[in-house]
Amino acid sequence: MDPAPTSARRRAHPGSDTRDQILQAAEQLFAARGITSVSLREINRAANQNNTGAVQYHFGDRDGLVREIIIRHRLDSEPRRHALLDQYEDAGRDDLRALSAALVLPIGAKLNDVDRGRAYLRIAGEYYCRPGSFEELLAERDPNNSMERWNALLDTAVPKAARPSLRLRVAAIRFTFVELALRAAVSQQDDDRLFMSHVVDQVTALLGVQPSEATRRLLRLRKVKPSAAG
Numbered sequence: 001m002d003p004a005p006t007s008a009r010r011r012a013h014p015g016s017d018t019r020d021q022i023l024q025a026a027e028q029l030f031a032a033r034g035i036t037s038v039s040l041r042e043i044n045r046a047a048n049q050n051n052t053g054a055v056q057y058h059f060g061d062r063d064g065l066v067r068e069i070i071i072r073h074r075l076d077s078e079p080r081r082h083a084l085l086d087q088y089e090d091a092g093r094d095d096l097r098a099l100s101a102a103l104v105l106p107i108g109a110k111l112n113d114v115d116r117g118r119a120y121l122r123i124a125g126e127y128y129c130r131p132g133s134f135e136e137l138l139a140e141r142d143p144n145n146s147m148e149r150w151n152a153l154l155d156t157a158v159p160k161a162a163r164p165s166l167r168l169r170v171a172a173i174r175f176t177f178v179e180l181a182l183r184a185a186v187s188q189q190d191d192d193r194l195f196m197s198h199v200v201d202q203v204t205a206l207l208g209v210q211p212s213e214a215t216r217r218l219l220r221l222r223k224v225k226p227s228a229a230g
Contacts, residue, residue: 019058021047023072024116026055026065031119035066035126066127073110073120080106081146085153094157100203102150104176108196111184118184125181128174154207164207172206 025046029038040055040062047054059065084102088095107124110117127133142148155163164172179199183192211219 018047018049018054022049022055022058022065023069027069027116027119027123030066030069030126031122035062035123066123069120069123070127073117073124076110076113077106078146080109081150085146085149088153096157096208097200097204099150099154099157100172100207101200103172104200104203105196106146107176108180108192108199111180111188111192118188121177121180121184125177125184128177158208162210164209165211168206168209172203175206176203 022043026038026043029043029046041052043065044052044054049055051057055062055065059068081102084098084105088098088102091098107121110121113120151169154169158164176199179202183189183195189195
């Protein structure tokens with residue numbers, strides 16, 4: 001069945017035009033100046049909203065607005081990542097670089113997304129460097145979520161003793177967003193394939209690194225609980 005006409009969708013979702021205007025204004029301002037440097041009043045004004053509480057009404061607060069931007073763009077990445085993971089499973093062999101590509105390439109596609117994709121990458125690069133924000137990209141207990149599927153396949157791609165730790169996975173995800181945000185901040189290139197290949201190589205190295213003896217020793221010390229005072 002064909003999607004409903006635009007006018008019908010608008011009738012079904014009152015205020016969608018206002019939401020879209022706010023999101024577009026926020027993306028432009030956040031990307032240019034940073035998330036915390038833009039006031040909600042400025043966003044309202046850039047979105048041509050006479051109601052000074054428009055952002056709060058539609059998104060709750062600044063964090064709600066940023067999360068909505070992230071979620072909308074992630075919807076584009078989901079089918080791309082699932083397609084790459086389908087190819088990975090069809091190949092029938094463990095391949096850490098292929099899994100790294102499945103993480104990086106769907107996000108990197110935003111470099112050529114004319115619908116504010118580069119603005120999104122700059123916002124996401126800042127957002128995912130915040131403490132705790134990475135949790136939205138890790139397992140969400142949803143079998144349809146591409147990142148949960150990616151995590152599960154990563155677990156089976158390497159022996160248990162060599163599996164990347166949660167810390168390494170977070171580092172790989174953050175590295176990806178930071179590198180893509182920096183790329184998005186410069187003028188658009190004719191061909192990003194070499195850049196993307198380098199990023200995939202670096203993510204592969206991050207996911208494949210094994211803890212040094214010094215790190216393993218500190219981990220062992222952390223696991224030793226001090227005896228209770230007698």
